[in-house]
Structures are given as C-alpha cells and as structure tokens.
Amino acid sequence: MRECFDANYSDKRSTFSINADAFCNSNSIPVDFVDALYLGQNISSGFINNVAGNLNAENRIGAEFNYSIHYSYKPDSCSRYSKFEFFFSIQNRTHLDGRFSGDLFNLVFNGNKMFAGQTANFDNFNLNLLQYQQFQIGICSKIKAGGIRYGIGLSVLNGQQYQNILAKKAELYTSPDGEYINFNSDITYKQSNTSNTNLGSSNGAGFGVDAFAEKSFTIREELTEKIKFELKDIGMIWWNKSSRTAVADSLYHYDGISVNNILDPKNSAFSKLNSDSIFNKVVQSNPGKIASVLPGIIHFNSVTSYKTWQLSKGIRYMYDANYKLNVYLTGNYFITKRLMVSLGAAYGGYTVFSVNTGLGADLGSGFIVHLFSNNIEGFIIPQIALGQSVSVSIMKHF
Numbered sequence: 001m002r003e004c005f006d007a008n009y010s011d012k013r014s015t016f017s018i019n020a021d022a023f024c025n026s027n028s029i030p031v032d033f034v035d036a037l038y039l040g041q042n043i044s045s046g047f048i049n050n051v052a053g054n055l056n057a058e059n060r061i062g063a064e065f066n067y068s069i070h071y072s073y074k075p076d077s078c079s080r081y082s083k084f085e086f087f088f089s090i091q092n093r094t095h096l097d098g099r100f101s102g103d104l105f106n107l108v109f110n111g112n113k114m115f116a117g118q119t120a121n122f123d124n125f126n127l128n129l130l131q132y133q134q135f136q137i138g139i140c141s142k143i144k145a146g147g148i149r150y151g152i153g154l155s156v157l158n159g160q161q162y163q164n165i166l167a168k169k170a171e172l173y174t175s176p177d178g179e180y181i182n183f184n185s186d187i188t189y190k191q192s193n194t195s196n197t198n199l200g201s202s203n204g205a206g207f208g209v210d211a212f213a214e215k216s217f218t219i220r221e222e223l224t225e226k227i228k229f230e231l232k233d234i235g236m237i238w239w240n241k242s243s244r245t246a247v248a249d250s251l252y253h254y255d256g257i258s259v260n261n262i263l264d265p266k267n268s269a270f271s272k273l274n275s276d277s278i279f280n281k282v283v284q285s286n287p288g289k290i291a292s293v294l295p296g297i298i299h300f301n302s303v304t305s306y307k308t309w310q311l312s313k314g315i316r317y318m319y320d321a322n323y324k325l326n327v328y329l330t331g332n333y334f335i336t337k338r339l340m341v342s343l344g345a346a347y348g349g350y351t352v353f354s355v356n357t358g359l360g361a362d363l364g365s366g367f368i369v370h371l372f373s374n375n376i377e378g379f380i381i382p383q384i385a386l387g388q389s390v391s392v393s394i395m396k397h398f
Contacts, residue, residue, distance in 0.1 A: 004332065004334075005360065012398055013075070013076065014072070014398050015071070015072045016069070016395070017071075017393055017396070018068075018393070018394045019067065019069075019070065020392050021064070022064065022391075023375065023388065023390075024063040024387065025061070025388075025389070026061040026350060026351060026386050026387065027059060027351055027352050028051075028054060029051060029059070030382065031378040031386070031387065035382065048109045052106055052109075052110075057102075058101070059102065060099055060322050060323075060324070061098045061350060062097040062098075062349070063095075064094060064095050064096070065094045066091060066094065068090060068092070069090050070087065070089040071087065071088050072085055072086065072087035084141045085139070085151075086137075086139055086140075087136075087137070087138045087151075089136045090133070091136070092133055093133070094131045095128070095130045095321070096130075098125075098126060098128070098322060099124060101122055101123070103121050104125060106120070113178070115172065115173075116176050116177075117175070117176035118174065119171050119172065119173045122167055122171070123169055123170060124167065125166075125167040125170055126164075127165045128295075130162055130294075130295070131162075132157050132159050132160055132204075132206075132237060133157070134155045134156075134157055136154065136208070137153065137154060138151060138152055139151065139152060147215055148214070149214050150213045150214075152209070152210065153209070155207060155210070156205070157206040157208055157237055157294075158204075159204025159206060159237040159239055160192075160200070160202070161192055161197045162191065162192040162203075162204070162239055162292050163189075163192070164191075165188075166189075167185065170185050171184045180253060181253075181254050182252070182253050183254070185248045185249065185250070185252070186249050187249070188245070189246040189248075190243070190292075191243065192242070193240065193242035193243060203239055203240055204238055204239035204240055205238060206235055206236050206294075207236065208234065209234045210231065210232045211234075212228060212229065212230035212231070213228070213229055214226060224304075224305045225304050228300070230297075231296065232296065233294045234294070236294065237294070238289060239289060239292065240289060243289060244285055244286065245286050245288065245290060246284065246285040248284075295319070295320060295321035295323075296318065296319055297316065298318075298319070299315070299317075300316075301313070301314035310334075311329070311331055312328075312330045313328065316328070316349070318349075323350060325348050326346055326347070327346065327348055328344060329346070330344030331343055339359075339361050339362070340360040341360075344357070346374065351387040354377065355377050356372070356374045356376065358372030359371050367394075367396055369392075369394055372390075372392075375387035375389040
C-alpha cells in the first residue's frame with residue numbers, strides 16, 4: 001500500500017518517511033478485556049468468567065509497537081550508480097507474544113481455589129518480550145535480463161530488554177482442603193539486565209538481515225501482476241553478562257498455600273511468605289550471556305492491477321513467535337490518482353479472522369499519507385473482536 005502513489009513521483013530521487021504501527025491480537029481474549037487490563041480498570045468476576053468460557057485448548061496473544069524514520073535515494077541517471085537505490089532507517093521495536101492454557105488464565109484471574117482437589121495444567125506455556133533499536137542500511141537494484149527487482153538491508157541492533165519463559169511442564173495440584181499444593185515443573189526463564197531498561201539502554205548487541213525479490217508481468221493491456229517474496233528480521237541479539245538464566249525442574253511441595261486472587265497480594269497467603277526464600281528454593285539462577293533469535297518474517301505477496309483496481313493477496317509467517325500462518329486478501333480502489341481506499345480480510349496470525357481497511361492520499365508537493373488497520377473490527381465491536389491494530393505513515397518525495 002505504501003507504494004501505491006510512487007508513479008506520481010517517478011522523477012523524484014529522494015523519499016523520507018515517518019512510520020508508526022501497533023497491534024494487539026489474540027485467538028481467545030477480546031479487545032475490551034485487554035484494554036481494561038492494560039488501563040488497570042476493575043474487572044468483574046462475571047467478565048472474567050465470560051472470557052474463560054471462550055478459551056481454546058491453546059491460547060495465543062501477540063503485540064507490537066514500532067516507530068521509525070526511513071530515507072531512500074536514487075542517484076541521477078548520469079551517475080555511475082544510477083542502477084541502484086540506497087536506503088537507511090532507524091527503528092524502535094517492541095515485540096510481545098505468548099502461549100497459555102485455560103487453566104493458567106483461571107489461576108491468574110480467579111486464584112487456585114477453583115482447583116481444589118484437582119491439577120491445573122500449564123504445560124507448554126511460553127512468553128517472549130523483546131525491545132531493541134535497529135539501525136539499517138540497504139541497497140535495491142534490478143536484474144535487466146529477468147526484470148527482477150531485488151534488495152537487501154543489513155542492520156545493527158541495540159538490545160534494550162529481553163525476557164523469555166518456556167514451561168515444557170508446569171502442573172499445580174491443590175489439596176481438597178487447601179492445606180498444601182504440589183508444583184511439578186520444567187521451566188526455563190531467561191532475562192536481560194533488569195536494572196537498565198530505559199529507551200536506548202544497551203544490554204546486548206546483534207545483527208539483522210532483510211531481503212526481497214519481486215517481478216512484474218504484463219498479462220494484457222491494463223492488466224498486470226507483481227509477485228514479491230521477502231524475508232524480514234532474520235537475525236539474533238547476544239545479551240551481555242548481566243543477563244540471567246533460571247531453571248526450575250523438580251516437584252515442590254508447599255504447605256498452607258491458598259490464593260483467592262493472584263492479582264491481589266493482600267488476599268493471598270503468598271504475601272506472608274518470604275518471596276526470596278521461595279525463589280532460591282525453587283529456582284537455580286545463574287548469571288551469564290544469553291542469545292535470542294528475532295521473530296523473523298517470511299512473506300509472499302501477489303498484486304493484480306487492473307485500471308483503478310488492485311487485488312493484493314498473500315501469506316505471512318512469523319517464526320519462533322507463537323504465530324500461526326496468516327492468509328490475507330485486500331482490494332484497493334483508486335477513487336482518483338491521489339486517493340485510494342482499501343478493504344480486505346485475513347485468517348490466522350495471532351487471531352482468527354480479521355478485517356483490514358485503509359486510506360491513502362497524495363496531498364501534492366510530494367506528500368503522501370497512509371492510514372491502515374489490519375483489525376478494524378477491534379474499534380467497532382471491541383466486546384467480541386479479538387484484535388486491534390493501526391498503522392500510520394507520512395511520506396515526502398523530493
């Protein structure tokens with residue numbers, strides 16, 4: 001969508017843009033529940049139970065907040081580098097994703113009283129939090145013989161914050177009278193330095209690679225097709241020696257534990273315990289360097305253009321991020337050469353079904369504005385919608 005007005009400024013050699021995007025999606029948790037939790041609002045037991053009743057065997061959640069500046073330059077046709085386009089960007093990236101069972105949701109929001117005489121299962125719980133800054137340079141060009149346009153971007157990454165929890169096994173048994181609990185676990189927890197997490201703080205360093213290839217075809221007059229394959233955020237971050245790795249791999253027995261609401265320490269027997277002593281007994285924590293893989297993206301897209309219409313369809317996958325294959329279809333309609341609207345649908349990702357819509361406008365003098373949402377339903381029916389997202393881009397050609 002960002003390229004839809006490029007033809008209006010084919011004679012311009014430089015492009016500068018400011019971009020921001022954010023989303024929070026789940027396959028089971030509605031938007032209004034997430035908003036209430038984030039804002040610290042009171043959540044009634046009825047609201048919690050309604051959400052709990054709609055949970056799946058495997059529940060997913062994913063969220064991102066990114067903002068960036070981007071600059072690209074095409075040398076003059078007389079230059080020896082006229083076949084190339086160079087680009088540079090600075091980005092701030094925040095990514096969160098998780099996978100959890102219905103039992104874990106009920107424990108967090110209802111406490112363990114409901115599990116008296118039962119075993120609550122949290123197996124395969126996973127949570128990832130990653131914050132970093134990205135400094136990227138790249139180049140684009142075209143292979144004359146095949147008409148294939150390609151590009152590659154190389155990034156240096158500053159690691160700000162990282163947390164990862166992976167519970168291969170996690171089972172909590174509460175005795176019928178609430179006198180004791182047994183916790184059987186195989187959990188690994190990794191975290192970067194927690195005393196230095198402000199924006200721009202450096203707790204690690206890494207690299208990233210982006211690459212794409214695309215080719216356009218003319219099927220017949222006014223009917224064209226463009227296919228594109230791209231890889232994004234292929235890379236790693238190595239976190240410094242102030243990081244820690246903790247392991248809990250045993251069966252633990254505790255007496256006198258009863259939790260009415262795990263979010264309210266005043267109503268919990270845990271508030272009377274020495275948390276440090278419990279942590280030291282349960283977890284073996286070791287300092288040292290750790291490494292994390294970026295949540296990389298594999299994306300295939302095809303755009304069919306006919307007169308004032310475009311049909312964009314594709315598949316998208318984010319690996320190592322609790323993400324399901326996403327399939328989408330979006331139609332773009334150019335009301336004029338300077339105004340475009342879009343509407344489409346998608347299936348998969350962190351949510352189930354979503355509706356996307358957007359608006360693009362060429363304001364003249366090289367200024368272009370894009371406003372897009374992959375989950376417009378989250379703004380219309382947040383009570384039942386499972387996702388909400390927005391993307392804004394302001395671009396200047398000169």
